Every structure is written in C-alpha cells, then in structure tokens.
Amino acid sequence: MSFEFSKSVDATGLTCPEPVMMLHSAVRDAKAGEVLRVIATDPSTQKDIAHFCEFLGHQLISSTSENDTFVFLIKKKCT
DSSP states (O other), rough: OOOOOOOEEEEEETTTTTTHHHHHHHHHHOTTTTTTEEEEEOTHHHHHHHHHHHTOOEEEEEEETTTHHHEEEEEEOOO
8 A cells, every 4th residue: 555645754863752853843734634754763763653643643554664764654633
C-alpha cells in the first residue's frame, strides 16, 4: 500500500526528544487528514513516535527501517 505525504520532517542525526518535537511542530501546522513523513536515525524514535501518535490520536500508517534509518508515515487525526 502506498501513501502520498504532504510534508516531510528530516530528523536524521538528531536524538530524543528532538525528532518528536519536530514532528509535533509539523503536526500542529498540518491540516486534518494530512500525511506526514518522518525520517530519523535515533532508534528510540520507533517507540517515541508510536507513543506520540497513540497519545494524541494520530494514525501511525507505517514504520519501516533500512540501514539504521527509520521512516514513519503519520496521518493527522481528523477533528
């Protein structure tokens, strides 16, 4: 399944909590239903972004990893 994203957050090289803070800022600026892509290299983002989505009600569409890079697709909740 393929999703198009409207915004991308490049958090490569950053460590906790910076990737989630950048995602939070991007989600705040996004419209309801928009899909955001996050690229990160900090392994803790796997857990942190999943918890962020669960806590705030956004949908974690996918979480993949390749060569120590993690890519997440997040759909902003519709209010």
